[in-house]
Amino acid sequence: MNQPLAYVHPEAKIAQNVVIEPFVTIHKNVEIGEGTWIGSNAVIMEGARIGQNCKIFPGAVVSSIPQDLKFAGEVTTTHIGDNTVIREYVTVSRGTIDKMKTVIGKNCLVMAYAHVAHDCMVGDNCIIGNSVQMAGHVEVGDFAIVSAATLVHQFAKIGAHAFVSGGSLVLKDVPPFVKAAREPLSYAGINSIGMRRRGYVSEQINEIQHVYRLLFMNGLNNSQALDKIEVELSPSRERDEIINFVRNSGRGIIKGYFAKDAS
Incomplete structure (x- = not known):
């Protein structure tokens, strides 16, 4: 872990076998579990709780201050589950007083340029596609797939095992097990293959x-x-x-x- 070109706050709790690449910045009040890899130029900010065997790719920012004008500096967290992959330039905001945390579950893949806003709750085994923009307080069930360039309205819910097609605008809740497609977003059958x-x-x-x-x-x-x-x-x-x-x-x-x- 002793990477001289990275900055690790002395109060951060980093497991012994975490790999931290050059030019990483890790703030205080951060916990990172065993086997995790942090790529160059990633920034892990206050309140991050990153599990074991995660991969955080270059340019990602985890646990940034919420983009919410009501945020008053409360101490909140961001939780990333074991074995989750956060790809390049993903941004994940920490929680607000609403839920006090933002959560991405275990075994998830969050692809490049996606944004997961404050107080979102993403379940286990989810795939969040490239450039998905997820507003605050969104809930995504286990095994859901949200395809690339989808915009998800604040407080919207996407059920477990649902599949949302690329480029969608999610203004209403998407029930579990369905495929959602077309414009406006509509029921397009069940996700039988998944x-x-x-x-x-x-x-x-x-x-x-x-x-x-x-x-x-x-x-x-x-x-x-x-x-x-x-x-x-x-x-x-x-x-x-x-x-x-x-x-x-x-x-x-x-x-x-x-x-x-x-x-």
């Missing part, structure tokens, strides 16, 4: 497809569709996850492609 890769069997996939047919393609409003889903389908983890997501959506969910009003 689910099969993760061990979902045909029975589970067919059930999820049935749920979304009732929700998006049956001419019902959301409340009517959820009531019908609960009557027609037996409780299951996937069914209940979708129902709870839709019921708890703060911004409302995306529309079905066949909806008359897709705005």
